[in-house]
Amino acid sequence: MNKRSALFQKIVICFSFLLLLAQEVNAQTLTKKQQDSAFLLHPGQERLRKIKKSIAKTFVDFVGNNVSLYGALDFSKQNINDNAITAPINYLYNNVNSNTYNTGFSGGFRVDGIYKEKHRYALSFGLNRIVAGSNYKNIHNLSPFIEDFTYFKADNVFTTISIAAHYKKLLPVNDMNKYKFYAVLGPSFDYKISKISDAQLINGAGNRAFINLDLGAEFDNKGYYILYGHYKLGNYISSSTVPVQMNRFEIGMSIKTKDLF
Amino acid sequence: MKTLFTVLLAAISLTIFSCNKETSTTQTNVMNNLLTNKNWYLDYSITEGLTSTTPVVFKTYVGQSTYFITYLKNGVTKDSDGITGTYTVELINSQSQIHMQLKTINGNPFEVIYNIISVGESNMVLSKVISGPATKLYFTTK
Numbered sequence: 001m002n003k004r005s006a007l008f009q010k011i012v013i014c015f016s017f018l019l020l021l022a023q024e025v026n027a028q029t030l031t032k033k034q035q036d037s038a039f040l041l042h043p044g045q046e047r048l049r050k051i052k053k054s055i056a057k058t059f060v061d062f063v064g065n066n067v068s069l070y071g072a073l074d075f076s077k078q079n080i081n082d083n084a085i086t087a088p089i090n091y092l093y094n095n096v097n098s099n100t101y102n103t104g105f106s107g108g109f110r111v112d113g114i115y116k117e118k119h120r121y122a123l124s125f126g127l128n129r130i131v132a133g134s135n136y137k138n139i140h141n142l143s144p145f146i147e148d149f150t151y152f153k154a155d156n157v158f159t160t161i162s163i164a165a166h167y168k169k170l171l172p173v174n175d176m177n178k179y180k181f182y183a184v185l186g187p188s189f190d191y192k193i194s195k196i197s198d199a200q201l202i203n204g205a206g207n208r209a210f211i212n213l214d215l216g217a218e219f220d221n222k223g224y225y226i227l228y229g230h231y232k233l234g235n236y237i238s239s240s241t242v243p244v245q246m247n248r249f250e251i252g253m254s255i256k257t258k259d260l261f
Numbered sequence: 262m263k264t265l266f267t268v269l270l271a272a273i274s275l276t277i278f279s280c281n282k283e284t285s286t287t288q289t290n291v292m293n294n295l296l297t298n299k300n301w302y303l304d305y306s307i308t309e310g311l312t313s314t315t316p317v318v319f320k321t322y323v324g325q326s327t328y329f330i331t332y333l334k335n336g337v338t339k340d341s342d343g344i345t346g347t348y349t350v351e352l353i354n355s356q357s358q359i360h361m362q363l364k365t366i367n368g369n370p371f372e373v374i375y376n377i378i379s380v381g382e383s384n385m386v387l388s389k390v391i392s393g394p395a396t397k398l399y400f401t402t403k
Contacts, residue, residue: 087288088357089295090381145305145399146384198290201283 062121065113068226069260070124072252075101076132082152083138084241087202090140093148097136101249102156104131110254112168112226120168120182128160128190132246152242155200164188164214180220188212188232205242210234212246226254289350292357295380296332296350301400303328309394330400338363350377359387 077100108126115121136150166186173181192208200206216230234246330340332348338361339345346363357377364370378386378397385400 086355087291088377088379089291090379090384092381092383095382142379142386145386146379146381149381149384198287198294201287202291203288204283206283 061116062113063117065111067109067111067257068254069107069109069257070126070226070252070254071107072105072228072250074104074106074128074130075249075251076104076130077101077135077247078132078154078156079135079137079245079247080150080152080154081137081243082150082205085151085203085205087151089151089199089202090142090146090149091151091153093136093139093150096134096150096153098133099135100133101247102131102133104129104157106162106250106252108162109257120170122164122166122168122184124162124164124166124188126162126164128162130158130160130248132156152202152205153199154242154244155197158192158196159194160190160192162188162190164212166214168218178222182218182220184214184216184218184228184230186214188214189237190234203241205240207236207238207240207244209237210244210246211237212248216250223256224259225256228252228254285352288357289352292350292377292380295382296359296385297334298331299402300329300331301385302403303330303398304401305399306396307399308396332359 106126106128108124110122110124112120112122134154134156136152138150139148140151141148164186165188166184168182168184170176171181171183173179188211190210190212196206196208212232212234214230214232216228218226218228220226228251230250230252232246232248232250234248236244328341330338332338336347336349337345338348343366344363346361348359348361351358351360357380359375359377361373361375362370363373373389375387375389375398378388380386383402387398387400389396389398
């Protein structure tokens with residue numbers, strides 16, 4: 001019995017030794033492809049490394065960057081001036097006008113950091129589904145045959161991608177080591193990626209890009225999450241026969257990606 | 262790096278400022294969509310007088326709904342008098358028009374051109390110019 005046990009012990013030890021050896025050999029053995037690759041130049045990787053190095057050098061003053069994911073509710077209304085439309089088209093005013101804020105949503109990621117250890121900032125990149133109420137500024141009529149109407153019907157549901165750069169000013173409210181309140185100001189830019197309807201394109205009225213001025217407040221709960229409310233006042237970036245002014249309230253929350261994943 | 266940045270900036274600028282995509286058919290497409298697959302009932306027919314301040318009601322169908330016309334999506338039109346034919350919406354010298362190639366019940370062909378004064382989802386005003394004072398036709402979908 002003892003002999004058997006000793007033999008079994010020896011076999012286990014030998015097996016373990018071989019396994020260890022095999023693993024070590026495996027770790028040192030490279031495939032033919034890997035061996036070839038090790039001697040080759042990788043211009044793509046080199047270029048990427050250089051770009052990364054260059055970016056790191058350029059943005060050396062931007063420190064303490066935290067990447068967060070955010071989600072928000074968007075309340076939007078657009079003010080529409082259709083005075084320059086010449087197409088002989090009418091839309092009944094009561095059917096298209098809804099002077100209210102309608103709810104959409106947005107999501108994306110943002111980078112919060114400090115510039116030169118003094119100025120706090122947030123850069124965000126997002127996707128927005130905008131559902132806007134429409135306020136038509138002009139009412140036309142062809143009395144007594146056609147009641148109040150507009151010449152133009154704006155798209156009120158569309159999707160944009162957006163980029164924003166916000167300056168954050170820490171407010172001296174409460175215990176600033178625990179809870180932080182910020183006032184936020186900065187520009188943002190939206191670009192429509194959804195299809196624009198023919199009705200919106202008429203007489204050169206269609207536009208895809210608009211620029212906003214953002215103003216808001218943020219509450220940082222010990223770095224766990226940020227609750228925020230932003231007001232965005234936007235206009236088309238290029239001239240249009242139908243100037244549209246976008247008014248949006250965004251209420252959202254962001255959580256650090258390292259806490260999520 | 263600088264070249265890459267310049268190219269990227271140029272591409273973004275081009276995308277932003279080349280965003281209007283109105284084509285020559287945009288306006289006619291919108292009007293066609295508003296026009297088709299409805300019965301347009303003639304409510305009023307007004308022929309202008311010799312001076313613009315004294316229009317004369319030449320004929321009226323107020324409250325009777327005796328005449329209607331339909332424009333189908335496939336380009337066919339027919340009316341309550343049994344006249345059928347084809348139509349196209351066209352934009353000629355900034356004037357939107359409906360061109361109709363029609364046939365009477367007896368098979369005699371004739372052409373009618375209407376200027377579109379205004380077209381909507383439930384209201385339409387057309388102007389028929391032959392010679393002399395114009396006749397304005399006021400339609401609704403009821």
